[in-house]
Amino acid sequence: MREIKLTLPVSEEQVRALNVGDMVLLSGVLYTGRDAVHKHLYEGKSIPVDIRGSAIYHCGPVVVKTESGEWSVRAAGPTTSTREEPYQATVIEKFGIRAVIGKGGMGAKTLKACKDFGCVYLHAVGGAAQVLAETVQKVRGVSMLEEFGSPEAIWELEVKDFPALVTIDAHGNSLHADVAASSEQKLNEVLGTKK
């Protein structure tokens, strides 16, 4: 397994150099976005931040305001990505994001968009809310907080060495498809059924 450090925003060339199975440590600024944000972008509406070249993170973080009035991230694990499958390809194409971060993998449309437009899917470890919150150095800002509420808002997070695994690359490969196929074959062997 290769370990690769990347600083956001990234170029198309950097993204195309990644392969399924690479472990990435992300630094720089990324943006959270869940269902409400994806639907909003898909409908062609604008947002007050420029996410081009950066990453969108499927995450509804737990953020609190400290006594000094600053935002502090208390938990920041990934949420299930497949809910964004209907929107993701369009968001990749229209907004030029270079990485989608989440858990559970995504489907054929996103796989194709990653290949066509130069993007990768990075799988964070599900449930690892504390490890991932620790990588957040600073909350740079938040948009759409009033409209969408805290978990659905766009949080602009400055991270250092945020760990994730490339499970869909920009060459049409998907670790999810590979594991599904190999485990199906194994299952058929174990059950004594032929395919």
Next chain:
Amino acid sequence: MATNPKGPMKTPPAVPATHQTLFETLLELIRMTSTNLPPDVRKSVVDGLEKEKAGSAGEYAMKVIQRNIDIACGVSQPLCQDTGSILFFVKTPVGYDQISFAEVAEAAVAKATELGYLRQNSVDSITGQNSGNNLGPGTPTIYFEQHRSEDLDIRLALKGGGCENVGAQYSLPDSRLGAGRDLEGVRKVVLDAVYQAQGKGCGPGILGVVIGGDRSTGFSYSKKLFLRPLDDENPDGRLAELEKRIMQEANSLGIGPMGFGGNTTLLGVKIAALNRLPASFYVSVSYMCWAFRRQGVKAAANGALKEWIYK
């Protein structure tokens, strides 16, 4: 933390002075369950990590999981931000006032939500509005039982949505899988459930499997199986053997932690059988994620904490 859209908040019941001790005990039980995994689960995570190949994606996922367990416990913050369905399993002395207990439990859940040990996780299924304090129709869930003891036995499991979504119920015979109405058929459908889940339930997972019962008793009893210590032995030899076999075969599928590939697909399998109607044969499979949050206390009838159950 704000959440949107906000629904009408159910006012938590007031806690009378007589129940203050029980309230404190329940609040502490919720905090411990949400932030600190019990020793049997920690041990199985360590065992899982040792089985992964050095430098593999599976090993990498298990290392992150292990570090997350340590940090959460150190800072007393939720292990995972999805603090899940709140499931209480309570045994009370004969004649004990369960109605008051339920009220105090609701008050403790609302307080724990305010303190951030629980996420705002109770949504009106028709309007989509979040109640904001985890109270509402059906939440939290409390299963009561009486027992012939002077003490309270209070256990809590927090079960996240990702893993709940990959649970499955099969009606045997199942022609797609060639699964008949016998233990061999049960084995086939359970392995199918593991295959279907892939990494989506935040594996490595723990299965609660009930053979028989009806559609509702099968699923609710399957959750109760999560109260068994991970390293116990099923007293029914036939089921003990089936548990071992499924565990070994599921781990040979190569799905691995998070579905990244690897040797640790499951951390445990617990199986029970309930009687069924002659006409039906259900197999109900509940999947619990690696963030296997369950704890319990023995308490005096006034609620004073006597001891932790999983230690």
